[in-house]
Amino acid sequence: MVGREDLLICNTCGTQFDVPADNPPKSCRICDDPRQFVPASGQSWTSLAQMRGKYKNSFHQDTNDGRMWSIVTEPKFGIGQRCVLLQTSEGNVLWDCITYLDPETVEAIKAKGGLKAIVISHPHYYTTHLDWAEAFDCPVYIAAEDEEWICRSDPDARRRLLRENFEDIAPDVCAAKPGGHFPGSLVLSWDKKLFIADTFVTVPSAYYHINRPPGTTSYAFMWSIPNMLPLPPSELYKMWQVLKTLDFESTHAAFLGTDIRDSNVKKRVLESMKIQAKCMGYTEHEVFDQTLR
Numbered sequence: 338m339v340g341r342e343d344l345l346i347c348n349t350c351g352t353q354f355d356v357p358a359d360n361p362p363k364s365c366r367i368c369d370d371p372r373q374f375v376p377a378s379g380q381s382w383t384s385l386a387q388m389r390g391k392y393k394n395s396f397h398q399d400t401n402d403g404r405m406w407s408i409v410t411e412p413k414f415g416i417g418q419r420c421v422l423l424q425t426s427e428g429n430v431l432w433d434c435i436t437y438l439d440p441e442t443v444e445a446i447k448a449k450g451g452l453k454a455i456v457i458s459h460p461h462y463y464t465t466h467l468d469w470a471e472a473f474d475c476p477v478y479i480a481a482e483d484e485e486w487i488c489r490s491d492p493d494a495r496r497r498l499l500r501e502n503f504e505d506i507a508p509d510v511c512a513a514k515p516g517g518h519f520p521g522s523l524v525l526s527w528d529k530k531l532f533i534a535d536t537f538v539t540v541p542s543a544y545y546h547i548n549r550p551p552g553t554t555s556y557a558f559m560w561s562i563p564n565m566l567p568l569p570p571s572e573l574y575k576m577w578q579v580l581k582t583l584d585f586e587s588t589h590a591a592f593l594g595t596d597i598r599d600s601n602v603k604k605r606v607l608e609s610m611k612i613q614a615k616c617m618g619y620t621e622h623e624v625f626d627q628t629l630r
Contacts, residue, residue: 341468342386344489349376351415351436353465354488358384367460367486372518372561385438385465388414394435394442396422397593402530406449407593410437418462418534418591422446423527427507428453432525432532433591434477436464443472454478454506458534459519460486462591470495478506480514480521499523502579513583515576517558517568524580531585535562537576537606539590543597555597556588556609570614570622577610577627604629 345356347365350373356362361382368375392410399405406422414436421432429450434457446452452473457466460483467489470477479487481498499521502514511526518535525532533539543555558568558576568576580603587598588606599605607627614624 341465343384346383346385346388346436346465347415348381348383349374349415350461351464352460352488353385353436353468355490358382358387366488371564372566373461374563385436385468388437389439392437394437394439396445399596401596401598402528405530405589408435408442409593410435415464416461416591419593420462421532421589422449422452423510424449425453425507425510425527427509430506430510430525430527431455431469433458433462433534434464434466434469435462438465438468438472446473451475456506456512456523456525458524458532458536458591459483459522461535463488467491467493467495478504478512480519480523482514482516482521483519486519503582511583513579515579517572517576518560518562524583526583526585529584529586530589531583531587532589534591535559537609538562539588539595539597543605546599552612554609554612555602555605558610558613567613567617569617570610570619570624573610573614574622574624574627577607577624580606581627581629 343358345354345358345361350367352367364380394408394410397407404424407419409419420435423430429452431452452475455477457479466477476497478497481500504512513524516522522536524536538557540557542553560566560568586600589596
């Protein structure tokens, strides 16, 4: 029997497969999807065992809210996303997942209270989520719509499929399902904060808040981020029907430094949807009629 340390991991997306590392397939089914890509250098593989000694995880406490900790792998591995540890009043929740997990990371998180639950935004961040769930003896939540992208069996039944548009993970933590990037793409709402991952993307013009000219966008809504394929207004409209019900004054995206704090940030999300639809050539669509309430 192959141990989890020796299971196959894609170097490009960080997904772990129920396949021994010494017997890889020709390609990664996650990276072969048109939303992703196989690099020009070709498909390559690794395993947790092979990663040992080459990587480490670092913890970054949020300077505005000390209950939030971003965890990133150094040097960059896979997509390079962060996962975020939320120290809530009802127990710790991990938003999203990264591939690399070592005893030092487990010890550091357990010292902060362990994990009550893991919630993963979309299949590009499924990575080694069963290893994380096992290490912390907790459930891991993913959208039912994206079940087809699961690449490991779950003999311990730790995985939970979210079937509704809104599901409480803890009394003050709600997973919501705007979809778009993937049919089940999630966001997480906690204490007027919205954790968005890649469900929508924080763009460079989002960070400057003084004298913003009309038409300046803050977010992009993408079917494929690396291949720059946008979502159409019909999808933006559906996403807004979920997002408009959430109360948030900040957004926190997939990477370090992608936090936007602004009491008007919800308005900026809707404005960005309308700007994207206009730039795609639409002059009439339901999305233009949407308001904050």
